[in-house]
Amino acid sequence: MVEVKCKANERDLERLLDKKAANFRNLFPEHAGRRQRFALAAFHIHDELKQAAFERGVTVLQRKGDVIETLAA
Numbered sequence: 039m040v041e042v043k044c045k046a047n048e049r050d051l052e053r054l055l056d057k058k059a060a061n062f063r064n065l066f067p068e069h070a071g072r073r074q075r076f077a078l079a080a081f082h083i084h085d086e087l088k089q090a091a092f093e094r095g096v097t098v099l100q101r102k103g104d105v106i107e108t109l110a111a
Contacts, residue, residue: 039054039058039059039062039074039075039076039077040076040077040078040079040099041053041054041058041076041077041078041079042079042080043078043079043080044080044081044082045080045081045082045083046078046080046082046083046084046087047084047087048087048090050078050080051078051087051090051091051094051096054076054078054096055076055094055096059074059076062074075097076095076096076097077096077097077098077099078091078096078097078098078099079098079099079100079106080099080100080101081100081101082100083098083100088100088109091111092109092111094111095111096111097109097110097111098111
């Protein structure tokens with residue numbers, strides 16, 4: 039599951055992990071046995087938010103020049 043924002047903030051990370059992940063499990067019970075992976079994609083992400091995402095196992099996708107840099111959790 040990927041949350042995409044222009045400018046990510048702490049609420050976006052919390053919403054992804056707490057609300058949207060639980061909602062996904064309820065809507066798609068056929069995927070309950072599979073490992074879920076989460077990513078936060080944005081043009082701008084503060085360093086503190088990146089660190090918080092890594093600590094919670096969330097991959098960060100961030101624009102770096104003309105390419106997207108993937109920082110795996």
